[in-house]
Amino acid sequence: MNLLAVSGSLRTGSSNLRLLEAVRLLAPAGFFVTVRGPLDDLLHFNPDIEEAGLPDVAAQWRAAVDACDVLLISSPEYAHGVPGVMKNALDWLVGGMEMTDKPFALLNATPPGEYAQASLIETLRIMGGKHLKTVSIEVPLRGSKLDAAGIAAHPEFSPSIRRMFAALEQHSTGVNT
Template sequence: MEFQRRFMKILALSGSLRAASHNSALLRAMARLAPRGVEVSVYPGLGELPLFNPDLEASDPLPVATLRSHIVASDALLIASPEYAHGVTGVMKNALDWMVGCEAFVHKPVALLNASPRATHAQAALRETISVMSAHIVEGASITVPILGSKLTEDGIADHTEISASLRMALAALCDAVSRGTYQGE
């Protein structure tokens, strides 16, 4: 599917800092599968954010300002985070906490990806946090892709017939929501 409006920018955020992260591989595979006219960029700097501290908000630390500017410049977000101890990872929660005090997420279309069907608590918590931040969760683009334990790499995910078809459909739903503006209450 090609999108005729201007070039669409989607920012992908992984809640894992692990080099061999399934969630990061999933996002990188989505970047490879993006249709013409759509750029998916995996943000590399969540690990550089200082721990959230309201006393530091006024000083606008550079890593925070950089993340915020990338979010604001994007048309939509893809978020994938593993589950640790029935919750969202600390790195993801920290990034979201830094964004609560600004309007970067307000009305932003978001797709929530889950690399493990067992990670239901983190997905529910992430959904709640994103909703409170006034983002628009695009249901048709929010999917669970059972790759945990599969040993699939980024290449394997992108080349897997069923998985790549699901990822393409999720991207199409997200792009369609952006194109139609359904995230603005239409």
């Protein structure tokens, strides 16, 4: 199963990015996790640009989403909303079919963040995505300076990530869709 892991934070040392890297470290056999680079390589979405021909970076972003089996998003909340860079990346997908029936799960490195989570779910759903509730996890890293290896080894955090993979396994076998 190919997982595309995308962080909504551009911050060096981002807890969301460290969480996704920890997910990559803990991936069991048969799971391949690609952590996408920072989303600020995508220019601001503009339908005029899209109509004139997709810029390479936007086309590559769409292709990466298309190629994954499950999209994993870990995003902070800014002022009760989704960070602009994350929403911008999703806007580039609206005109394509990549999200149609695409399973997605949300990770939350800094709960509560419930407004951003709800907004992401709504946006991804209206684009055709299938929310894997049982795969979505909270890993409370607020205030933690642990790196990805430290998160992956942490007695409180690593079990949540392992449960996420177990839920993905169930999803892939159709037990828990």
